[in-house]
Amino acid sequence: MDLRGQRVVVIGGTAGIGLAVARGAAREGAEVVVASRRPESVEAALRVLPEGAEGRVLDASDEDAVRGFFAGIGGYDHLVYTAGGSLLLESVAATDVAAARRFLDTRLWGAYLAVKYGAGSIRPGGSVVLTTGTAGHRPLPGSSVASALCGAMESLTRALAVELAPLRVNVVSPGVVRTELWRDLPEADREELYRSSAESLPVGRAGEPADVAEAYLYLMRGGYSTGSVVVVDGGGMLV
Template identity: 35%
Template sequence: MNNTLANQEKSTFVIIGGTSGIGKALAMQLRNEDNTVHIASRHTGVDISNEKSICEYFESIGAFDHLVITAGSYAPAGKVTDVAIADAKAAFDTKFWGSLNVAKHAARYMTPNGSITLTTGMLSRKVVAGTYVKTAINAALESVTKVLAKELSPIQVNAVSPGLTMTEAYKNMDDSARSTMYDNAKNNLPAGKVGEAKDIAMGYLFAINNPYVTGSIIDIDGGALLG
């Protein structure tokens, strides 16, 4: 990975969701560059849907420079007529409201030249039956990203929108079904491959490293949105 922070002073990062998948890949890259990296997730006792938990977490860290949120990727699949509204609300509480909860409390501790990078997903703009919950969550986050970029300026606020990525998110799938899903993507995506966590991590590094990017949605999906 060659999209580094080499031209910047060493910084302090907070990665919410950094114990696995994309967040973990990003944390490894940042630590290789001798930055201070704080990682939090449910596995470390931090619940992004719990405002008290988030408030106490940032109080314990104090001032820092950059925030990345990759937590909350789960959403129930199924048609509108089949998915329980309670389950849809629970997914919103985690990824949408949880991300806003984190941004709200983090902003007061961040340096003016810092950045916040959220995580959405290609389903915000790609119509796929049976994915209305994830579609709605990601679309809402992308809209709010632009509002936050204005409200929190000069802090930069962006979102990375990944496509299908080989991470632990699919570990509970049947092995054969997972392999078929990856093969189909590889054969149909313009990029000719399935994304890896390190590929997506480059997008966060770009958002952090470029001082002229804010309010942007950075698509890293192998060309999935091309049709």
């Protein structure tokens, strides 16, 4: 069971977990299409992806742009959504509501738009794989917006799995992973986060994008999984 001959669209596929998914799918023989808001990010991704990969510039929070994107790419087999900038980590009192809305526009409403306009082009046997996070179950101080997002993504996945059946819809829930998600933290704080996570986790290390990408690949291949939340956190939910 592999992805040979299939077409995989990864929105947010030019960096971090999304790029790792695109590279993994391409290694299995899939044709990949990656999309991101920043042209330079798309160009960088295409330099490391195999020949034949496609890259598109897309603002996932722009409904007209999302509609046009899916109208232009034709049929495909799997939609993966990993788009989103750095985490919004602020206390409730300090949170800028406009910034919180922008955060949700890309991560929640962007995913919703992608499914709304992209599901109709997915071929029989295909799937959608969305992205959430463990903050929905293990919130930390300052994570109210991120935790709310995670809970919403899990509920959205289950609802879509019922509504869009037999199209399969699943979601991956990563723990602490070395990605651009943490780029707004000062470097020393970021490295301390990775170090402390490694010490506390049963696996003894922080996650890498390729670790998490395996879950997306499994869910694309696994024809008997739908409405599932797959946690990839190095055992973080246990400690």
